[in-house]
Amino acid sequence: MIVVLDRVACARGGRLLFTHLSLTLAAGEAAIVTGPNGIGKSSLLRLAAGLIAPFEGRVTRSGRIALTTEDLALDTERRLGEALSFWARLDGLAAADRRVAAALDTVGLGTLTDVPVRLLSTGQRRRAGLARVLAAQAPLWLLDEPGNGLDLAGVAMLERAIADHRAAGGAVLLTTHQPLELADARTLALEGFVAA
Amino acid sequence: MSVMLTLIARDVRRGYVGGGAGLVCGFFLLAVVLFPFAIGPDRAVLMRVGAGAIWVAALLAALLPVERLIAPDVESGWFDQIRVHGLSLPLVMALRIVAHWLAFAPPLMLAALVAAGLFGLEAAALVRVEAGLLLGTPGLAALAVATGALTAGLRGAGGLAGLLLLPLALPLLIFGAGSGDMGALKLLAAVSLMLVAGAPWIAGAAIRSVRD
Numbered sequence: 001m002i003v004v005l006d007r008v009a010c011a012r013g014g015r016l017l018f019t020h021l022s023l024t025l026a027a028g029e030a031a032i033v034t035g036p037n038g039i040g041k042s043s044l045l046r047l048a049a050g051l052i053a054p055f056e057g058r059v060t061r062s063g064r065i066a067l068t069t070e071d072l073a074l075d076t077e078r079r080l081g082e083a084l085s086f087w088a089r090l091d092g093l094a095a096a097d098r099r100v101a102a103a104l105d106t107v108g109l110g111t112l113t114d115v116p117v118r119l120l121s122t123g124q125r126r127r128a129g130l131a132r133v134l135a136a137q138a139p140l141w142l143l144d145e146p147g148n149g150l151d152l153a154g155v156a157m158l159e160r161a162i163a164d165h166r167a168a169g170g171a172v173l174l175t176t177h178q179p180l181e182l183a184d185a186r187t188l189a190l191e192g193f194v195a196a
Numbered sequence: 197m198s199v200m201l202t203l204i205a206r207d208v209r210r211g212y213v214g215g216g217a218g219l220v221c222g223f224f225l226l227a228v229v230l231f232p233f234a235i236g237p238d239r240a241v242l243m244r245v246g247a248g249a250i251w252v253a254a255l256l257a258a259l260l261p262v263e264r265l266i267a268p269d270v271e272s273g274w275f276d277q278i279r280v281h282g283l284s285l286p287l288v289m290a291l292r293i294v295a296h297w298l299a300f301a302p303p304l305m306l307a308a309l310v311a312a313g314l315f316g317l318e319a320a321a322l323v324r325v326e327a328g329l330l331l332g333t334p335g336l337a338a339l340a341v342a343t344g345a346l347t348a349g350l351r352g353a354g355g356l357a358g359l360l361l362l363p364l365a366l367p368l369l370i371f372g373a374g375s376g377d378m379g380a381l382k383l384l385a386a387v388s389l390m391l392v393a394g395a396p397w398i399a400g401a402a403i404r405s406v407r408d
Contacts, residue, residue, distance in 0.1 A: 046276075
C-alpha cells in the first residue's frame with residue numbers, strides 16, 4: 001500500500017471537519033476528493049502528506065510524496081528551470097536538470113525554461129507545479145485542485161500525466177471541483193464529519 | 197551533504213541577489229556616519245565611542261532583512277514542500293542561519309573597516325571590533341532568523357521584529373561593544389553560541405505552528 005488513512009478525523013481551528021475517514025491507495029490507484037468549499041479537501045491532502053497530524057486515527061505512507069497546491073513554492077525571481085531544479089536536487093536523484101527539462105516538456109513549458117517564474121500566468125504556474133511533481137518521481141502524488149487555471153489542453157495533459165503515473169505503478173489522491181476523466185478512479189465525497 | 201549545500205546556496209544567493217546584503221551595508225554605513233555629526237568632531241571622543249557606535253549600527257542594520265527572511269517562504273508554501281521532502285525544520289533553519297550569516301556578516305565586517313576609519317580607531321581597537329563582530333554576528337543571524345519565523349504572517353511584522361530582536365540582542369551589544377578584553381569576547385562567544393544553538397528549534401516550531 002502506498003498510503004493508508006485509517007479512521008482519521010481532522011480538526012482545524014477548533015472545528016471538526018470530518019471523522020472516521022478511511023482510504024487506502026495501492027499502486028496504480030487514484031481517488032478524487034470532492035465536496036463544497038471549506039469541507040476539508042485540502043486538509044485531507046495535508047493529512048496524507050504528513051503536514052498536519054490527524055485528530056484521531058492513523059496515516060501511514062510508504063515511499064516519497066509529491067505535493068502540489070495553489071502555493072507554488074518556487075522562487076519567483078529565478079528562472080523556471082532553475083527554480084524547479086532546486087527541488088529536484090533536494091530529492092537527491094541523479095540528473096536533476098535533465099528530469100526537470102523532461103517534466104517541463106511534458107507539461108508544455110519546455111520553451112519557458114529561462115523565463116523568470118514571476119512572469120508566468122496562472123495556468124503556466126499550475127503547469128509548473130505539476131512539472132515539479134513529475135520531476136520528483138515519487139510514488140504518491142497529492143494534487144490540490146490541479147486543474148484550476150488550466151485550459152482544455154492543460155486539463156487533457158493533466159489527465160494524461162496522471163494516467164501515465166498510475167500505469168507506472170504510482171498512486172494519486174487529488175481534490176477537484178471540475179470533472180476529470182480518470183479511469184477507475186474512486187470518488188470520495190466529503191459532506192462534513194463523515195466521508196460518504 | 198549536497199542537500200545542505202543546495203539549501204545554503206539558495207539562501208545565500210537570495211541574500212546577495214535580492215539586494216539584502218547591499219541594503220544592510222548601506223544602512224550600517226549611513227548610521228555610522230550619523231554619529232560624528234551628532235557628537236561632534238572631537239577625535240578622542242569619537243575613538244572612545246567608536247566600537248559602541250559600530251555595534252549599535254550593526255544591530256540596527258541587522259533588523260532590515262528580518263521581515264523578508266522567512267515570511268515569503270511561509271506564504272509561498274516553501275516550508276510545506278520542505279517538510280514533504282522529509283527535511284527537518286530545525287535543520288533547515290540552522291542552515292538558514294548559516295546562509296544569512298554568510299550573506300550579511302562578511303559585507304558588514306568589511307563595512308566596519310570603513311566605519312573604523314571614520315572614528316579614527318587604532319589598529320588594535322579595529323582588531324577587537326572585527327573579532328567581536330566575527331563572534332557576535334552568528335548570534336545576530338540566529339536572532340534574526342528566529343524573529344523572522346516568530347513574526348512571519350503577522351500584521352506589522354517589521355515593527356514587531358524590532359521589538360523582539362533588540363532586547364534579546366542586548367547581551368551581544370554589551371559584550372560586543374565592550375570587547376576590549378578577552379573576558380568580554382568569551383562572554384560574547386558564549387551568548388552567540390547559545391543563540392545559534394537555540395534559534396533553529398524556536399524558528400522551526402514557529403513555522404510549524406503557522407502552517408499547521
